[in-house]
Amino acid sequence: MKGSPLTDRNSKSSDKTTINVTDGTLIPLKDEGSLLTSWNIAFFGAVLLLILLPILSPDPYLRILSFVPDGLIATFSVTLVSIFFALLIGLFAGLGRISQKLFVNRIATVYVEVIRGIPLLVQLFYIYYALGPLLKLKGPAAAILAMSICYGAYMAEIFRAGMQAIPRGQMEAALALGMSRSMAMRRIIIPQTIRIILPPIGNEFIALLKDSSLVSILAVSDLLRRGREYASTSFRYFESYTVIALIYLVMTLFFSRLVAMMEERLRHRGKVH
Amino acid sequence: MEKYIEIVDAIKTFGSVQALRGVNLTVKKGEVVLIIGPSGSGKSTLLRSVNRLERLNSGRILIDGESVTDPNSDIRHIREEVGMVFQSFNLFPHLSVLDNITLAPISVLKKHKDDAIEIAKTLLTKVGLSDKEKAWPEQLSGGQQQRVAIARALAMNPKVMLFDEPTSALDPEMIKEVLDVMTELAREGMTMLVVSHEMGFARAAAHRIIFMDAGQIIEEAPPETFFTSPREERTRTFLQHIL
16 A cells, blocks of 8 residues: 555554555665665666667667657656645645544545545546546646646645654644644644655655556657557567666666665664764 | 632543543642642643643633633643643654754744844753753753753743653653752742652652542642641552552
8 A cells, every 4th residue: 555654653563563565666675785686686787778779779779769758758747747736735635634623634534535546547537538628638737637636645645644653742842832733733743744754755756657657548748658659650569668668667766766765864864963 | 929820620521531520729829839649640631731731621720810721812822831841751853952942932932043042052051951952852861851841841931830740751860860950940939830759859849749539639738748647548548659
């Protein structure tokens, strides 16, 4: 499940029974010391293939590689804009999930439950085709809207779990000092939450980067669609999709390493200062 | 002496549990009152009601004439003048020691940053931690954290201080350093309401001891009378257990 490392926090006391599975991608562990870590093999293997294949066989690999960069830009734009709005939606929906106001709480919870219960692909179809006549959105806009709404729900759960992981005494201490609830949220609770939730958010980013390939069905010329375009005109299906797969792999592995490094730094924060 | 804290018929229930069953208590200005009693007797609930971290079901609490329990009262303003120290310190782990102390004076009292820092440094010296202003809470021992927490509360220049079992989470060798700070505070004339079983502190600094059981005040007396000749059987039984 997305965000599970946080929701499982109750089992932390019995570390042996905790499983740590993310749907982002493999998070390299630091204690895997050698050069032949699974991450190194996968990442440098993929990079090597992306360099060697065009050299050894420029047709079609070099052609494919020069055909897809537009798609890369589209993939990143959709991912970055979507993650931005997903974070925004997630923050407010997450606050709603822990709100003591019943009405707000219900709305946020229903949103999270409904959205998480519908596959992203169906949501993309729904917003682009079903609501198309109503919203009149172009492909990229519909893609961003659908991805933001979908990932916002998962982000909401990360924010909720993160905020609930902060001991209650923190809020009480802030209130006892005369702070308002919202000031305590801004100055005490949310800054601590961000530290906890950065790694799972990094994971969501990677998951979203991968899921952004789904938007190729909405006439968005992302990486996958560019590959498909090349394949369907050249009939080089194997080569085209091999390159696309390798590019996705290099990107996700690269970001997973970044997330892992960030996690490592956060763990040591406070001690280094 | 004038009445400073007035608690009238305080009743509080948690579900089916009656935490406070009609408590009446008056604390005068400059008075140090120690509340003791078995766990679940309602002493922490009573303390936490004074700055409305718990809301009473019925009854009234006044601080310096201002109602804490009236839903329309400006509770934030009242809390500015009521310092609180918790069992688990509750320092803000993402802020340095200095920032822990200056945050509320700057953001709540709108003090100038330099003034807040100056006050914080004076207070850190007072609690014996002048060398720790740049440290992070997790780098400090429990006793040091609790002393920072006291400094943080004092930085608001409160008229009364609430202590909720301030030494219960501490290793024995650290208890004294915290009690010394509290004793010093009592000597300076701070009005204090303390939930604690530290009998040494009771003898050294408390003006009055309140014994609570099952949500009620069973007995109250000055320390010497309380320890030597308690009137109630329940008090005697309890004292036998802790002394």
